[in-house]
Amino acid sequence: MRKENISDAVIRRLPRYYRQLTDLCNRGVVRISSHSLGQEMNITASQIRQDFSCFGEFGQQGYGYNVEELRAEIGHILGVDNNHHLIMIGVGNLGHALLQNFPFSQSGFTVDAAFDVSPAVIGTVVNNVPVYAMSELDHFLQDHPVDVVVLTIPQSVAQDTASHLINLGVKGFWNFTNIELSSQLPDVQFENIHFADSLLTLSYRIANR
Amino acid sequence: MRKENISDAVIRRLPRYYRQLTDLCNRGVVRISSHSLGQEMNITASQIRQDFSCFGEFGQQGYGYNVEELRAEIGHILGVDNNHHLIMIGVGNLGHALLQNFPFSQSGFTVDAAFDVSPAVIGTVVNNVPVYAMSELDHFLQDHPVDVVVLTIPQSVAQDTASHLINLGVKGFWNFTNIELSSQLPDVQFENIHFADSLLTLSYRIANR
Numbered sequence: 001m002r003k004e005n006i007s008d009a010v011i012r013r014l015p016r017y018y019r020q021l022t023d024l025c026n027r028g029v030v031r032i033s034s035h036s037l038g039q040e041m042n043i044t045a046s047q048i049r050q051d052f053s054c055f056g057e058f059g060q061q062g063y064g065y066n067v068e069e070l071r072a073e074i075g076h077i078l079g080v081d082n083n084h085h086l087i088m089i090g091v092g093n094l095g096h097a098l099l100q101n102f103p104f105s106q107s108g109f110t111v112d113a114a115f116d117v118s119p120a121v122i123g124t125v126v127n128n129v130p131v132y133a134m135s136e137l138d139h140f141l142q143d144h145p146v147d148v149v150v151l152t153i154p155q156s157v158a159q160d161t162a163s164h165l166i167n168l169g170v171k172g173f174w175n176f177t178n179i180e181l182s183s184q185l186p187d188v189q190f191e192n193i194h195f196a197d198s199l200l201t202l203s204y205r206i207a208n209r
Numbered sequence: 210m211r212k213e214n215i216s217d218a219v220i221r222r223l224p225r226y227y228r229q230l231t232d233l234c235n236r237g238v239v240r241i242s243s244h245s246l247g248q249e250m251n252i253t254a255s256q257i258r259q260d261f262s263c264f265g266e267f268g269q270q271g272y273g274y275n276v277e278e279l280r281a282e283i284g285h286i287l288g289v290d291n292n293h294h295l296i297m298i299g300v301g302n303l304g305h306a307l308l309q310n311f312p313f314s315q316s317g318f319t320v321d322a323a324f325d326v327s328p329a330v331i332g333t334v335v336n337n338v339p340v341y342a343m344s345e346l347d348h349f350l351q352d353h354p355v356d357v358v359v360l361t362i363p364q365s366v367a368q369d370t371a372s373h374l375i376n377l378g379v380k381g382f383w384n385f386t387n388i389e390l391s392s393q394l395p396d397v398q399f400e401n402i403h404f405a406d407s408l409l410t411l412s413y414r415i416a417n418r
Contacts, residue, residue: 009218011413015406023389078409079416093309097302098404107408147415148408172415174408180232187418191411193404195307197224199316199357199383200287202400204220206356206381207288209396 006054013051014078016041021071033064080108085146086174088114089161090153091121091131094176098150099126112144141168148172155179215263222260223287225250230280242273289317294353295383297323298370299361300330300340303385307359308335321353350377357381364388 020041024032034045041048052058055077059065075081086109088095095114104111114131116122122133132140149170153161158177165173166183175181175192183190229250233241243254250257261267264286268274284290295318297304304323313320323340325331331342341349358379362370367386374382375392384390384401392399 012406012410014413015403015409018409019403019405077413077416079412080409082412082416084412084415093302093306097306100302102404104408107405108412109408148411171418172411174411189411189414189418191407191414193402193407194224194228195311195402196228196316197221198400198402199313199318200224200227200289201221202357202381202383202398203288203291203293203317204223204286205398205400206293207286207291209380209398 010051010054013043014074017048017051018071018074018078018080021067021074024067025071029067031064031066034059037065075108078108080106082108084109084148085144086111086148086150087140087144087146088129088150088152089116089134089137089165090151091116091118091126092152095150095152096126098152099129109148112146113140115140138168141165141170146170148174150174150176151181152176219260219263222252223283226257226260227280227283227287227289230276230283233276234280238276240273240275243268246274284317287317289315291317293318293356295320295357295359296349296353296355297338297359297361298325298343298346298374299359299363300325300327300335301361304359304361305335307361308338318357321355322349324349347377350374350379355379357383359383359385360390361385 017037020037024040034048037043038045038048049059055073058070058073086104088099088111091099091114095116099111099114111129114126114129115134115137116131117134121131124131149165149172151158151162151173155177158175158179159181162173162175162181162183166185166188171188173181173188173190175190178192178194178196180192181190226246229246233249243257246252247254247257258268264282267279267282295313297308297320300308300323304325308320308323320338323335323338324343324346325340326343330340333340358374358381360367360371360382364386367384367388368390371382371384371390371392375394375397380397382390382397382399384399387401387403387405389401390399
């Protein structure tokens with residue numbers, strides 16, 4: 001499996017393929033050509049073949065792809081079978097919404113705990129996830145190493161919180177704070193949900209329709 | 210200003226430029242070279258010049274870009290000065306989080322109203338936005354045309370609600386339901402926030418670090 005120099009654009013298409021293939025599985029589709037898959041996703045067939053060739057050979061000439069096998073392969077590449085562990089910091093409206101509605105397990109993540117500073121939520125359990133006080137965070141991480149921390153905290157404390165977590169060994173952040181976080185360490189990953197970028201893209205499309 | 214055949218990748222970089230330039234303005238930076246801008250954003254200088262050339266000539270050879278002027282130009286291209294109007298459908302945890310914390314006005318949007326089916330929120334006001342019953346929606350739209358509807362509703366009602374709104378003339382959707390919505394009409398725009406795609410991208414980077 002070749003994995004060198006895979007572009008960001010290819011990597012970001014992988015979850016889309018996975019989502020589409022999951023949908024095809026649920027609809028009972030057994031096999032699909034790159035042409036048909038492309039039509040469903042508004043991507044050219046040659047783009048699909050080129051993307052997949054970064055990771056190996058998945059299809060058979062003239063047969064197409066076995067949907068279930070391809071879904072499993074891409075899921076494996078994405079790490080959905082790695083059983084990653086995750087905690088959330090910040091249980092306000094957004095944190096609550098994610099804990100209650102986002103299917104973390106479908107992406108291969110187990111939510112071990114959530115943390116907040118508010119007495120109103122400390123000690124509660126949201127969708128089977130216990131909410132602890134921030135003062136318990138350091139101790140918790142000693143016993144429960146995590147792969148990803150979800151940051152749903154105010155911007156004013158975002159970088160300090162991230163830096164503290166990086167010192168404690170955290171290497172992955174799912175960042176909802178809408179500010180750019182940084183680390184001196186090259187192996188720390190930040191994945192940002194930038195709501196404003198998305199709304200401005202829509203604004204552009206409306207303005208230039 | 211040339212605007213034909215601008216790729217999705219270029220369009221999606223525009224909000225990032227706008228965000229970065231806003232940050233530079235706030236830091237008091239007056240001018241910047243494409244090289245320095247690229248370093249801040251992890252984009253090559255030639256990519257930046259190529260992106261901007263889709264929309265006209267913004268910089269001066271050997272001088273760089275005037276940060277405030279460039280920010281205004283890109284904001285204009287994105288439509289932030291168009292005063293778009295928006296309503297939200299679904300005032301659960303996620304809807305609440307967006308109404309309370311997301312700075313819609315900074316992206317050029319005015320939130321006129323929100324709608325829900327729950328008696329617990331109908332009649333309330335969230336961050337100056339009134340919450341009305343879904344039964345009032347059709348009548349409201351007759352008097353208040355909107356550019357964008359934010360969908361923060363359950364998946365089970367997402368497509369039906371979108372189709373109904375499209376029949377009422379709505380052309381833009383900011384879709385948080387995590388399902389693909391579709392329309393027969395070519396000029397209807399869907400912008401999706403796919404939380405799972407983002408988390409799976411992070412999963413990939415952790416698994417392949």
